[in-house]
Amino acid sequence: MFKRKSTLVFFICFLLSSLLWIFNTLSKKTNQSIIKEINIVNIPNNVILDSLSTGNIKINLEGYGSTMFKLFFSNKKITVNYNEIENGIISLNKEIIYNSIPNELKILDINPNQLKCFFSTQKTKKIPISTKNITINCKSPYKISGSIIIDPDSVIISGGETKINKI
Numbered sequence: 001m002f003k004r005k006s007t008l009v010f011f012i013c014f015l016l017s018s019l020l021w022i023f024n025t026l027s028k029k030t031n032q033s034i035i036k037e038i039n040i041v042n043i044p045n046n047v048i049l050d051s052l053s054t055g056n057i058k059i060n061l062e063g064y065g066s067t068m069f070k071l072f073f074s075n076k077k078i079t080v081n082y083n084e085i086e087n088g089i090i091s092l093n094k095e096i097i098y099n100s101i102p103n104e105l106k107i108l109d110i111n112p113n114q115l116k117c118f119f120s121t122q123k124t125k126k127i128p129i130s131t132k133n134i135t136i137n138c139k140s141p142y143k144i145s146g147s148i149i150i151d152p153d154s155v156i157i158s159g160g161e162t163k164i165n166k167i
Contacts, residue, residue, distance in 0.1 A: 048119065048160050058110075060109040088119070120161050123161040
């Protein structure tokens, strides 16, 4: 009987001390680095993003642990409007970053603070599907009966003009 009671008291004290430790840790100021993904919006229909120098940026932040804790459950991307891109360069300033993180946090550093992006004209092309280069060999006793019919006879692809012209 005595052993059960002492075990229960131990677990209650352990739980209480753990909760106090968590509250103490979350109430202190801390520095933390996070990585956020870039999302470009409002790209015109005739333009396509070919490449981006990097899709993620590293942000060094300062704030209270409780606010930092919220970031781990937030998967919000950094949204950049197409109209804000000048000469293929995205300049990441604090105002753009603050749209995707809590305002209670202080931004210490953004790395990289500029991203290069390359756009091209979007082109659509109809590609025929042919059986000329296809060889089908069946194992015995199976045989092909009649000609092979492909449906659909073509596919429509779209993408950057330079890549589409190579096809």
